[in-house]
Amino acid sequence: MPPPTGLSFRDLRSFLAVVEEGTFTDAAIRLGTTQASVSRHIGALERELGVRLLQRGGRVVTLTTTGRAVLRHARAIREEVEALRRVAADExxxxxxxxxxxxxxxxxxxxxxxxxxxxxxxxxxxxxxxxxxxxxxxxxxxxxxxxxxxxxxxxxxxxxxxEDRVAALPAQHPLARRRGLRMADFVGETLALDIQTGTTTAELWTPQQAPAAYREVHGTDEWLTVIAAGQALGLSSRATSAQYSRVGIVFRPVRDAPRLxxxxxxxxxxxxxxxxxxxxxxxxxxxxxx
CATH class of the missing domain: 3.40.190.10 (Periplasmic binding protein-like II)
Structure with missing residues (x-):
């Protein structure tokens, strides 16, 4: 038998309401519709699945054996639909x-x-x-x-x-006493580089006028920690100085650095x-x- 292709969430919702309320009448009240509409949806679901889901004898509706198995899946589908709606609302x-x-x-x-x-x-x-x-x-x-x-x-x-670029300097470094720096001031210094996401590369300097060494770091926090410890200098966006502060670090503009x-x-x-x-x-x- 080919898998069902016409399943409707409205049919499943009616099925769940009948099971949880106990009667077609109470299910219709919960869904804000008519008893006839609920009955049509239940019938459509049973025809689509090719099985009987509910025993309709007596005032209270009961589940068949297959109905109990379908109920577990119907509730899982309802939870997934509600989760989708929450995601859509959060968007x-x-x-x-x-x-x-x-x-x-x-x-x-x-x-x-x-x-x-x-x-x-x-x-x-x-x-x-x-x-x-x-x-x-x-x-x-x-x-x-x-x-x-x-x-x-x-x-x-x-x-x-x-954005303009700024130098990040250990507070005790001699360059920290200046109001501004130039790219040539990094000559002979160790420079901290984040090669994954950082904005500074060795190509900013010529081979004849470049830092003496580069120290690789991973992320902003490690970059700041290395500089505060006096182990390297840093060159970054002005946004970095606006968003981060760290005891032991001062930021100074680098006047001839290319804008970012x-x-x-x-x-x-x-x-x-x-x-x-x-x-x-x-x-x-x-x-x-x-």
Whole structure:
């Protein structure tokens, strides 16, 4: 016998209501419909499955042996449908924005507040991830903020703005006494690099004018810890200094460092409904003076 193809959730819902309420009349009251409608749905379900599910003799309806087996599966299906509805409802209430280092820096809270004003009941939630696409590939985020140009197949992107770079220095380091630095000031120093998601690479310097050594780290916390201990210097986005503070570290602008582009990324084949508006909002914030 071929598997049934016309199962209806309304039929299953009527079946469950009859079983749980005990009578067709009470089931109809619970569902806000008529007894005749409930009876039609039960009949359709039995015809589709090719079995009798209920014993209709007497005032109270009872389950057949097969009906008891079907009941377990019907309840499991109802739980799955309710879970799907909750997920769909949450999609409208929560937008997850992934980031690897510093979200949007000083713009983060402003963008969140403005989005909440425009869309009451919907929140922008920023979630940290140590992946190149800021949680997109792992399903942790709906969109991601990245500071490396996305060159991955299937990824849509929009340039949000540019950020200045800052040096992160141990507080006791001689360079920490200066108000600003230049790229040449890193010559002879050890530089902490996060090669997975960081924004600094050795290619920023010429071979003749470069740090003496590089120390590989993994993630922002390790980067900050190494610098605070005086084991390396750091070069990062201005957003990092806006979002993080650590005892023993000072941040100084690097005046001749190339500015850093900031991108929003998403799956090109499944663009979220909010992408265009969110991009416009963030671009407006990055475009404000100061």
């Amino acid at each position: 409208d209430r929560e937008i997850r924005v992934g980031y690897a280092w510093a979200a949007l820096g000083a713009h983060t809270a402003t963008v969140q507040r403005e989005w909440a004003r425009r869309h009451p009941g919907t929140e922008l939630i920023f979630v940290n991830s140590t992946s190149r696409l800021a949680g997109l590939t792992e399903g942790l985020a709906d969109v991601g903020v990245v500071r490396r140009e996305p060159r991955t197949a299937g990824i849509g992107s929009a340039l949000l703005g540019h 582009p900031v991108w929003l990324v998403w799956w090109r084949e499944d663009p979220p409904w909010f992408v265009d508006e969110l991009v416009a909002l963030i671009r407006a914030e990055y475009g404000r003076p100061g």
